[in-house]
Amino acid sequence: MTVMDITLSQCFIAVHDHDQALAFYRDVLGLEVRNDVGFEGMRWVTVGSPAQPDVHIVLEPPLADPGASAADQQAMAELLAKGLLRGVIFAVDDCDATFERIRAAGGDVLQEPIDQPYGVRDCAFRDPSGNQLRFSQRKRA
Template sequence: MFTAITHSQIYVLDQDEALDFYVGKLGLEVNADVEFGFMRWLTVNVPGHPDRQILLAKPGGPQMSEDTARQVRELLTKGAAGGMLILTTDDCRKTYETLLGLGVEFTDEPTEREYGIDCGMRDPFGNHIRFTQLKQG
């Protein structure tokens, strides 16, 4: 059957602002930035891992009506329809301090958990992001 997940999607209201956040602040890299006319296919990935991409999609296009897209945009603006990403890092506290210095909005400070140290933040569109320093072993 299936062998991998290659793409996941989150909604963003402004793809250029999303690039500034995901590439400029989080340090991800652009994998694809293609204009199809009806949509811009914009994906990012963790450096060195192009096999797992995040599609930064604007609500709309061929997959939904304009009325539905408007409703999704309204929910995103309210912070009620954001997606979720979980990333890993080698040093959660250092990553937290770096991103805090770049003005990233955090929802949780680094906290010891059974599985390691993790914390939470939000992107400019209300999507929830967690990053974790996993315990060894």
């Protein structure tokens, strides 16, 4: 069997307001804006960590389909508001310092830093659209 070289290129996070999302992902988390594109009345913003130039997080509309019905758009908006669409886990060097920085910036805390039985210390927040974001640090031996 031949092993394939597979790496992550992009992931998508639905947001209800790109300007609020940018204030969080850029200004609070420190991600860089790589692209900001409008198309057919929708907007996609790409952000990423300067430490990972080949990994892009696309902040997209909750329902990226210009032909979607009003009912479908409403259903997706409701799922987003409940935090049921997507989640992302970020690796950090210092979970506690990351937690304090995000909380001080007004982040919506879901979980304070805790040592997990599976070998990490992590914390969790909701972004301005309701998506769950976890910040995970490998436990030191």
